[in-house]
Amino acid sequence: MSQPARRRLSAAARSERLTALLFVSPWIVGFLLFEVYPLAMAAYYSLCDYSVLRAPVWIGAMNYTGLMADDVFWKSLANTGFYAALAIPFGMVVAIGLALLLNTKVRGMAVYRTVFFLPSLVPTIPLAVLWLWVFNGEHGVLNTVLATVGVKGPNWLSDVNWSKPALILMALWGAGNAMVIYLAGLQDVPQEMYEAAELDGARWWARTRHVTLPMLSPVILFNGIMGIIGALQVFAEPYVMFPGGAPARSTYFYTMYLFDNAFVYHKMGYACAMGWIMFVIILGLTLLALRLSEKHVHYQGA
Amino acid sequence: MLRRILSVAAVLLIAGAVWWSEKITAVSVSAGPVEVTYWEKWTSFEGDAMRAVVDTFNGKQKRIRVKLLTVSGIEDKTLMATAGGNPPDVAGLYGPNIPQYAEDNAVIPLDDYCRKYGIKADDYIPVYWDNGLYKGHVYGLCSTPETTALHYNKRMLRDAGLDPNKPPATIEEMDVISDKLFLRGKDGKLVRAGFMPAEPGWWNWGWGCVFGGKFWDGKARITANSPEMVRGYEWIRSYSKKYGADDLQTFRSGFGNFSSPQNAFLSEKVAMELQGVWMHNFITMFAPKLEWAAAPFPHPADRPDMANTTYTSEDVLVIPRGAKHPDEAFEFIAYVQSQEGMELLCMGHRKQSPLRKVSQRFWKTHPNPYIKLFTDLAWSKNALVAARTPLWPEYNAEMSNAFDEVALLKATPQAALDKVQARMQPKLDRLLAVQRARGEQQ
Known part of the structure; x- marks a missing residue:
């Protein structure tokens, strides 16, 4: 907006603008106080030696250089990357698959939809405790079921090769949220497109491949980005199920190391540096996802 | 005009409500005993043991009233409450927390209080006194010991x-x-x-x-x-x-x-x-x-x-920095350190006493048949600590x-x-x- 234009605002328009600002002010104040201020302070503390209880002491980039040389930082980052790289695509396939199934016209569909959504309403902590028993190497339900088909189940919780896959498997339990969003997206696909495709002789797979998925692509992008944000910040389940990231730090995720640094080791500055690095990683991945999706995402009416 | 009056009235109403709620929830500072808040980590019969000690202390005098609050994740919460300037008056931490919390300035040294109340190293089996020290100062006193x-x-x-x-x-x-x-x-x-x-x-x-x-x-x-x-x-x-x-x-x-x-x-x-x-x-x-x-x-x-x-390890009582009533808080801690308070507490936990002086009644009525062994082990030169x-x-x-x-x-x-x-x-x-x-x- 150029300067003269602003000066030309009438008294009424100015008053209207003030009213509008007043209406959004609770949000602006909240955003500044509870989002911008903590973010800025975290950025400042990340450049300090800070234990929360003593005044911060400026140390420049030492926390960041320290992190680059910290094996446990890299280990936790690698664990988190591994988890995200598998949990996001698996979760996506399962959620889309379920949404497609639940979009068919079958009697009692409302019941099925509810049943598949219900698991995502279970609170995290009880869920984690419950899964400890499902995965139990000796008496677990999962291994008992596997044994009936002749497979000797692994020691999910105490084998370094199986602890992360166990968590990935467990994450599928919460696919309900994404599923509902996909389902809403599916309802949005115009019926006439299917009719047109059918006239052209397209079968189920061709219709899914060339009509459903392209029309669903904005929703897939949205869920993909939410998935990246969620998976990279996985915390509560492993924190409850695997104290200290046991066995041998195979489940020690980024946020767990961050939490331990902040609240157990009293290294708040170091933890803030980790927080900012994670912020940059997530921002980068989100921008990458947006860039990569430019060619493949189709917005209706665009 | 009416709208303006109404909005002024609304503002006054809200302000009045805030003032009134502050007034009725404010802690009265004048008459009555000083309230000392104490954060305890144990639950079940171990929590009951400390509750009995608190009740006995509250019954013995009228000046101080200890309020026991059971807190989970006591280390984190004490840290955050202290950083926020609103800590409890007494917190029951773990022995190995002492160096870290003392280094971070989160707990206050108790040397002067100890001198005033006549509490000294000689009263304790050495390891249980030493666990409360950092750089030669007392920061925590034992509540219950372990071996x-x-x-x-x-x-x-x-x-x-x-x-x-x-x-x-x-x-x-x-x-x-x-x-x-x-x-x-x-x-x-x-x-x-x-x-x-x-x-x-x-x-x-x-x-x-x-x-x-x-x-x-x-x-x-x-x-x-x-x-x-x-x-x-x-x-x-x-x-x-x-x-x-x-x-x-x-x-x-x-x-x-x-x-x-x-x-x-x-x-x-x-x-x-x-x-x-x-x-x-x-x-x-x-x-x-x-x-x-x-x-x-x-x-x-x-x-x-x-x-x-x-x-060996122990539970310790500390006074976080910024506690409102440190003097009264220590009076309670001193009672826990007395032979009477300590035996009541440790019997409730069914652990040994960290004190050198133990009553015959404590030994005779202690349910653990190996309580002497656990006490003797605390004296061992191979008593390991964090x-x-x-x-x-x-x-x-x-x-x-x-x-x-x-x-x-x-x-x-x-x-x-x-x-x-x-x-x-x-x-x-x-x-x-x-x-x-x-x-x-x-």
Whole structure:
């Protein structure tokens, strides 16, 4: 907006603008106080030696250089990357698959939809405790079921090769949220497109491949980005199920190391540096996802 | 016009409501006793023990009223409340928290108070006084103490043709007895074990000390990979090699919770365990018929000087910095330190007393038949404690991770401990540099 234009605002328009600002002010104040201020302070503390209880002491980039040389930082980052790289695509396939199934016209569909959504309403902590028993190497339900088909189940919780896959498997339990969003997206696909495709002789797979998925692509992008944000910040389940990231730090995720640094080791500055690095990683991945999706995402009416 | 009046009225109404709610919820500062808030971490019968002490203290005088609040995750919450300037007057932390919280200026020194109330080192079994010190100052006073000993199942030893009244004196003897008790089912799975270094898993960081290892020299040098430490971790590995790392893990994953009848020791799946003075309570609760005994933990055959090794720790009472009523808070702490208060508390916990002076009644009525043993062990020169440095939480995590790597045969003892050494020494160097920069003496 150029300067003269602003000066030309009438008294009424100015008053209207003030009213509008007043209406959004609770949000602006909240955003500044509870989002911008903590973010800025975290950025400042990340450049300090800070234990929360003593005044911060400026140390420049030492926390960041320290992190680059910290094996446990890299280990936790690698664990988190591994988890995200598998949990996001698996979760996506399962959620889309379920949404497609639940979009068919079958009697009692409302019941099925509810049943598949219900698991995502279970609170995290009880869920984690419950899964400890499902995965139990000796008496677990999962291994008992596997044994009936002749497979000797692994020691999910105490084998370094199986602890992360166990968590990935467990994450599928919460696919309900994404599923509902996909389902809403599916309802949005115009019926006439299917009719047109059918006239052209397209079968189920061709219709899914060339009509459903392209029309669903904005929703897939949205869920993909939410998935990246969620998976990279996985915390509560492993924190409850695997104290200290046991066995041998195979489940020690980024946020767990961050939490331990902040609240157990009293290294708040170091933890803030980790927080900012994670912020940059997530921002980068989100921008990458947006860039990569430019060619493949189709917005209706665009 | 009406709209303007209404909006002014609304503003006044809200302001009035805020003022009124502040008024009715404000703590009256004038008349009545001073209220001391106390954060306690224990629940169940152990929590009741402290509640009884608080009630007795409140009943004895009218000036101070202690309000006990049970708090989970007490370390984090005390940290955040202190940082936020609204801590409790007294907090019940763990002994190994002292160096870290003192270093961070989160708790206040109690030396002057101790002098005023005549509380001194000579009153205590040395280790329990020392656990509350940091850099020569008192920061915490003991609430309940602990020591550990070998707990063993007499029936299982007898059934295996061993003398149930002769517990192993050396690690080597224990390994032999343990081997006789290991049993596999038809499918080859372990169904019974003699001893397992990973059980109960609370002191995985400490086995090297049983072999004479030390965490550090107390000043500037970390000694995580000393030959004694490596020997301890080699012993851990010997179990994984003999019985299979996976088999031990699978067997252990089937154990129930500690505080349940499915506890491995209580359900007779493991015959010998290192356990604390509290174990007797859980035996009484969940397996009253268990035939058991306690004895000092064995030492390496060639290290008779390491006899009577025991892990000691304690709960401590501290006054966080910024507490509103430190004087009254200490008056309560002083009562807990009196023989009367301490015996009431420790009897409730069914632990020993950290004080040197103990009444005959305490010994006579104490339900734990081995209470004398646990008390004597606290006097042992091999009473092991967590390294008294603010870095202990990190050190503990590193040593426990090294245990995992060695027990799972993912790394050799030497390699795992070299890694710990390489990670911890720079952290200590940096801490010392920061302290020097602050102009503090070492």
